[in-house]
Amino acid sequence: MSEGPREAAERYRFEKWQREQGLSSDEEDAADAAAPPARGFSAAERAAVVENAIQQAIRRGEFDDLPGAGKPIPGLGESHDPDWWIRRKIESEQLTGLGPPALRLRVENAELDARLDALSSEADVRDALEDFNRRVVEARRQLQGGPPVVTPTRDVDAEIAAWRERRTARITAQAQAKTDAAARRRSPWWRRRGRE
Secondary structure (H helix, E strand, O other), X not given: OOOOHHHHHHHHHHHHHHXXXXXXXXXXXXXXXXXXXXXXXXXXXXXXXXXXXXXXXXXXXXXXXXOOOOOOOOOOOOOOOOOHHHHHHHHHHOOOOOOOHHHHHHHHHHHHHHHHXXXXXXXXXXXXXXXXXXXXXXHHXXXXXXXXXXXXXXXXXXXXXXXXXXXXXXXXXXXXXXXXXXXXXXXXXXXXXXXX
């Protein structure tokens, strides 16, 4: 049976070492007999070495003044979420468009009203809502694993009515702010001073 690449590499290193030491075959047998048998470290021995290194670092003060020392671990004690690591990475890196469809749709659902408020026409709002609903239904049909899609679809007509109400309130507030600013500009400075 042929030897594996690791065994061949080890034999090569050993033969090279013998040539460098100038040992003959008789001397090789004597060197093998005198050398202690090679063995790996046990798990307990490795743990002791690591613990010793940690204790020495503590004595040297290498763990003093670490960032976050004395503060609670963020997210500790919250409900169990199997996708905590990917959600934390997306939040910390402020990544968009990454992750499983279920998480992307949840984030988009939370930000959908603000996105709709930025649109100027009812047709654009309707297109955005229909596109969102289509992607939610498509994600529910996918069987690629990952977290389940729990994002609800949006009622297009109800959302358009809510968009109209928010838009009307926003326009009214802007108009009121303009009239207030104009009224302040018209009154003399000494009258304004008493009101502020």
